Amino acid sequence: MKQRYVGQKVQRVDAxxxxxxxxCYVADISLPRMLHAKVVRAGIxxxxxxxxxxxxxxxxxxxxxxxxxKGCEMLFGTCLWDQPPIAVDKVRHAGEAxxxxxxxxxxxxxxxxxxxxxxxxxxxxxxxPVEAAAPGAPVIHEKNGSYRRVEYSVHPIPGxxxxxxxxxxxxxxxxxxxxxxxxxxxxxxxxxFPLSNHVALEPHGAICRFGxxxxxxxxxxxxxxFVLRDVLADMFKVPASRVRVxxxxxxxxxxxxxxxxxxxxxxYAASFVPGYAVKLVLTRKEVFTSSLLGRGxxxxxxxxxxxxxxxxxxxxxxxxxxxxxxxxxxxxDTVAGHNCTxxxxxxxxxxxxxxxxxxxxxxxxxxxxxxPEGQFMSGRLxxxxxxxxxxxxGEIMRKNFLSEGRQNALGQVIKKSHGNxxxxxxxxxxxxxETPLPENDDRYLYGKGVAAMMKSPKMAANAASxxxxxxNADGCVFVNLAGIEMGQGVQTVFTQMVAEVLQIPMEKIxxxxxxDTQFSPWEWxxxxxxxxxxxxxxxxxxxxxxxxxxKDTAAKVWNCEPGMVLYREGELIHPNTEGKLTLxxxxxxxxxxxxxxVGSPLIATGWYRVPGLTDPDPxxxxxxxxxxxxxxxxxxxxxxxxxTGEVKILHFASAFDVGKVVNPVTARGQVxxxxxxxxxxxxxxxxxxxxxxxxxxxxxxxxxxxxLKDAPKKQTIVLLETPNDEGPxxxxxxxxxxxxxxxxxxxxxxxxxxxxxxTALPVTxxxxxxxxxxxxxxx
Amino acid sequence: xxxxxFSVNGVPRTVHLEEGRVxxxxxxxxxxxxxxxKIGCGVGQCGACTVIMDKKAVTSCTVPAEKAEGKSVFTIExxxxxxxxxxxQEAFVEAGAVQxxxxxxxxxxxxxxxxxxxPEADDETIEEELNKHLCRCTGYETxxxxxxxxxxxxxxxxxxx
Numbered sequence: 018m019k020q021r022y023v024g025q026k027v028q029r030v031d032a033x034x035x036x037x038x039x040x041c042y043v044a045d046i047s048l049p050r051m052l053h054a055k056v057v058r059a060g061i062x063x064x065x066x067x068x069x070x071x072x073x074x075x076x077x078x079x080x081x082x083x084x085x086x087k088g089c090e091m092l093f094g095t096c097l098w099d100q101p102p103i104a105v106d107k108v109r110h111a112g113e114a115x116x117x118x119x120x121x122x123x124x125x126x127x128x129x130x131x132x133x134x135x136x137x138x139x140x141x142x143x144x145x146p147v148e149a150a151a152p153g154a155p156v157i158h159e160k161n162g163s164y165r166r167v168e169y170s171v172h173p174i175p176g177x178x179x180x181x182x183x184x185x186x187x188x189x190x191x192x193x194x195x196x197x198x199x200x201x202x203x204x205x206x207x208x209x210f211p212l213s214n215h216v217a218l219e220p221h222g223a224i225c226r227f228g229x230x231x232x233x234x235x236x237x238x239x240x241x242x243f244v245l246r247d248v249l250a251d252m253f254k255v256p257a258s259r260v261r262v263x264x265x266x267x268x269x270x271x272x273x274x275x276x277x278x279x280x281x282x283x284x285y286a287a288s289f290v291p292g293y294a295v296k297l298v299l300t301r302k303e304v305f306t307s308s309l310l311g312r313g314x315x316x317x318x319x320x321x322x323x324x325x326x327x328x329x330x331x332x333x334x335x336x337x338x339x340x341x342x343x344x345x346x347x348x349x350d351t352v353a354g355h356n357c358t359x360x361x362x363x364x365x366x367x368x369x370x371x372x373x374x375x376x377x378x379x380x381x382x383x384x385x386x387x388x389p390e391g392q393f394m395s396g397r398l399x400x401x402x403x404x405x406x407x408x409x410x411g412e413i414m415r416k417n418f419l420s421e422g423r424q425n426a427l428g429q430v431i432k433k434s435h436g437n438x439x440x441x442x443x444x445x446x447x448x449x450x451e452t453p454l455p456e457n458d459d460r461y462l463y464g465k466g467v468a469a470m471m472k473s474p475k476m477a478a479n480a481a482s483x484x485x486x487x488x489n490a491d492g493c494v495f496v497n498l499a500g501i502e503m504g505q506g507v508q509t510v511f512t513q514m515v516a517e518v519l520q521i522p523m524e525k526i527x528x529x530x531x532x533d534t535q536f537s538p539w540e541w542x543x544x545x546x547x548x549x550x551x552x553x554x555x556x557x558x559x560x561x562x563x564x565x566x567x568k569d570t571a572a573k574v575w576n577c578e579p580g581m582v583l584y585r586e587g588e589l590i591h592p593n594t595e596g597k598l599t600l601x602x603x604x605x606x607x608x609x610x611x612x613x614x615v616g617s618p619l620i621a622t623g624w625y626r627v628p629g630l631t632d633p634d635p636x637x638x639x640x641x642x643x644x645x646x647x648x649x650x651x652x653x654x655x656x657x658x659x660x661t662g663e664v665k666i667l668h669f670a671s672a673f674d675v676g677k678v679v680n681p682v683t684a685r686g687q688v689x690x691x692x693x694x695x696x697x698x699x700x701x702x703x704x705x706x707x708x709x710x711x712x713x714x715x716x717x718x719x720x721x722x723x724x725l726k727d728a729p730k731k732q733t734i735v736l737l738e739t740p741n742d743e744g745p746x747x748x749x750x751x752x753x754x755x756x757x758x759x760x761x762x763x764x765x766x767x768x769x770x771x772x773x774x775x776t777a778l779p780v781t782x783x784x785x786x787x788x789x790x791x792x793x794x795x796x
Numbered sequence: 797x798x799x800x801x802f803s804v805n806g807v808p809r810t811v812h813l814e815e816g817r818v819x820x821x822x823x824x825x826x827x828x829x830x831x832x833x834k835i836g837c838g839v840g841q842c843g844a845c846t847v848i849m850d851k852k853a854v855t856s857c858t859v860p861a862e863k864a865e866g867k868s869v870f871t872i873e874x875x876x877x878x879x880x881x882x883x884x885q886e887a888f889v890e891a892g893a894v895q896x897x898x899x900x901x902x903x904x905x906x907x908x909x910x911x912x913x914x915p916e917a918d919d920e921t922i923e924e925e926l927n928k929h930l931c932r933c934t935g936y937e938t939x940x941x942x943x944x945x946x947x948x949x950x951x952x953x954x955x956x957x
Contacts, residue, residue, distance in 0.1 A: 026892075028889060028890070029889070029892070029894060031894070031897065032888070032889040032894045033881070033885075033889060034897075035894045035897030035900050036881065036885040036888045036889055036894060036897075036900055036901075036904060037832065037872065037873070037875070037876050037881070037885060038830075038831070038832015038833070038871070038872035038873055038901045039832065040897050041831070042834070042898065044825075044831075044834075044835065045825075045831035078815075122814055124814055124815065124816035124817065124818070125814075125816075127816075128816065215932075216930075216932050217896070217898075217932060218834070218836045218842060218844055218896065218898040218899050218930060218931065218932055218933075219834070219836070219896065219898045220835075220836070266896070266897065267896060268834070268836075268896045268897065268898030269895075269896040269898060269932050269933055270896075271932070300838055301836065301837040301838055301839070301842075503896055504895035504896025504897070504933045505895070506895070682892035682938075683892070683895075685892075686892060686895055686933070686934055686935075686938060689934060689935035689936075689937050689938070690895065690931075690932070690933045690934045690935040691935070692935055693935035693936065694932060694935075716837055716838075716839055716841065717837055717839070717841035717842060717930065718841055722930060722932065724927050724929075724930065724936075725923060725926045725927045725929075725936040725939070725940065726923065726927050728935055728936045728937070732935070732937060
């Protein structure tokens with residue numbers, strides 16, 4: 018059936034408020050009796066706290082309270098409880114909070130914070146994950162292995178800095194490797210995907226208030242309000258119902274706000290001044306030093322193939338510089354492992370991923386969640402393999418793509434409805450080949466590259482979305498979910514979906530704006546590109562229940578069977594009499610002329626959970642651990658300036674099989690933006706440390722992200738729609754996906770242009786110049 | 797106590813500044829409640845805090861409050877005249893150039909300054925101005941489209957009908 022709202026280019030429901038500056042973000046909120054917080058940061062990457070002297074700071078004007086970790090016994094977490102809200106006896110990274118100063122104004126808090134003196138005994142530090150995992154490395158957590166944890170999923174190696182070891186064992190790769198014929202090909206290489214920052218334009222913020230009645234209330238820039246609620250309840254040992262979390266608009270998230278980060282510290286500080294609200298908004302520098310980072314992978318991978326290009330095995334080892342605490346990164350490590358094959362079938366897979374404590378900010382979710390790191394390696398190696406075999410990269414890709422009946426590394430069998438990789442590849446090859454590349458000349462080198470991707474949403478096996486829906490007496494509908502609007506357009510697609518099921522105009526539908534755990538229905542969290550997919554199914558469920566309720570009431574009015582009542586465009590229809598009752602008339606039950614009322618008010622709750630998920634088996638790493646996949650291919654052409662090393666992306670083409678495009682404008686926006694963010698990772702972005710273990714590039718432009726002029730000259734975006742039974746109207750996750758293959762695509766194209774195999778990101782202008790120079794010298 | 801007298805969105809304002817470093821962006825947001833101006837970096841690199849001061853686009857996070865003395869400042873709140881969107885705001889809505897919205901007010905103000913001075917600014921000039929801003933969501937294609945659409949709307953509005 019043709020849809021009227023789903024699939025249409027409707028205007029975003031939040032656009033007007035955002036263009037007039039009325040949309041409210043956490044920094045825009047002020048509360049009565051509000052104190053401002055400034056944080057004293059460690060400034061050294063590893064050390065014992067000997068003494069914190071607050072005497073001078075206490076005397077500063079406007080000062081209200083200085084909170085330190087002295088005596089704090091709390092550890093917070095969701096699956097691995099290894100982090101105190103504020104440093105207690107030692108600091109584990111240079112951006113860690115040592116004291117929080119609360120004062121009447123930000124300036125006063127800042128002045129007082131500068132007057133706090135901390136003495137440390139410096140300890141040796143380690144930043145590199147491979148070094149940190151080696152014997153003899155400085156021990157960052159003496160208690161590694163004995164922290165409370167979910168034992169089925171988190172696998173520490175006590176006595177080391179490895180707090181999580183994920184292993185994947187499918188088939189037997191060493192046998193496959195040993196059985197390789199001399200004519201078979203094995204490629205292997207080492208790779209690096211450095212620590213990076215999400216750089217959501219809005220810095221993290223939180224405002225927390227402890228009531229004198231013991232209620233905890235927090236406003237935060239966070240993608241996971243119910244997780245935050247439960248973490249705070251666990252920290253302060255209060256029932257979750259006594260914690261209320263408010264989430265306003267988010268100015269971008271990209272995963273950097275999906276994990277609990279600064280909120281426990283703000284709440285801990287606020288607990289010392291009950292009755293006051295405590296506000297902290299990070300500076301951009303603090304976002305780099307003291308929120309969460311992403312990526313940070315060093316790895317090696319080996320792929321074997323027969324002479325005809327058929328893959329025989331894959332072996333990989335990855336070390337993640339996961340920073341000072343591990344709760345937010347261990348699942349990223351697991352996912353990086355079980356998806357590092359890319360969308361290809363390998364009969365034999367051995368993967369070991371190590372989540373390693375390092376003296377850097379903790380790593381958390383970052384758009385793509387482990388997939389860009391792992392598939393960077395396979396995407397590049399497959400290109401190298403193709404060159405070795407003298408075959409076009411696309412031919413090898415096609416030969417090994419996951420497709421109906423094939424099995425992925427987790428052992429899951431692919432169905433046709435999971436998506437059409439070959440068609441994605443056709444689409445990007447066609448787009449790129451439409452404009453032939455110029456010949457290399459004295460000034461420029463030209464190249465093209467291609468890679469494929471897959472992404473599964475990583476989620477708790479019990480993750481679900483819930484939706485409440487309420488019809489009002491005028492027939493308009495209020496819809497409530499707890500998906501966070503952070504730019505992706507969730508409020509808009511939800512509105513479209515409600516309109517579609519209830520067959521009423523979008524103007525009659527109001528979706529929630531703020532999320533508030535006191536009123537919002539439970540939602541696991543807004544991550545993994547799951548809102549359209551999972552929230553959409555919850556909406557369908559709720560809307561169908563509303564229709565059922567309305568049919569029940571209409572049947573009572575007409576004294577007939579509910580099953581014979583028809584529903585069409587906001588009206589209940591008697592099939593024989595053509596009698597009609599509107600949703601509005603039935604909204605509060607049906608009231609007859611004398612007031613007698615029958616039937617239920619039209620309010621319903623719907624929900625959806627991806628069925629049948631399990632956590633990966635601790636021994637094999639396999640199992641039904643991925644709820645779904647979205648497949649795609651990307652390709653680009655680029656130009657390298659021989660003199661400057663500058664790379665210009667001429668044309669970037671993306672094709673994803675998204676099942677169904679709910680809103681062509683917002684869907685395209687996700688791809689166009691994701692590609693450019695991926696180009697940042699490929700060519701510009703890296704957290705750089707100074708000799709002393711502090712971060713060097715803590716603001717723009719030292720940390721460079723793409724500007725308008727860095728964007729591709731042209732983007733082609735093709736969205737395929739393979740029908741499936743999973744998503745609402747077939748719509749599947751697609752928001753993180755555009756970033757996953759970008760680095761491999763660009764580096765494959767750089768090889769084509771320069772003949773240099775780059776394997777470490779980012780490939781900056783300087784690196785290209787140096788490589789070109791070396792190449793010339795070698796000639 | 798320092799006193800700042802200036803005009804904001806056409807209204808004369810007097811603000812008593814606290815001790816220490818106070819920027820124009822702080823005055824607008826914290827003293828006057830004009831929170832439509834966003835702070836993304838604090839060093840004038842991202843453009844989210846862009847406002848118009850004496851007809852020029854400035855990054856308000858790098859303008860010390862004192863420098864606004866006697867000046868005329870326009871913010872995003874002053875742009876939608878009489879409750880109606882300005883053509884640039886309309887263009888951002890229509891072009892789908894808004895995602896998280898945090899960079900949007902600054903971009904709108906930058907273009908307002910540009911088109912007020914040069915209603916027919918060419919593409920190169922537009923790109924030069926937009927390149928002063930950071931957006932992490934859109935990949936810039938819809939922002940560029942919105943800027944071009946703004947130009948045609950501004951021109952159409954300037955012409956007598």
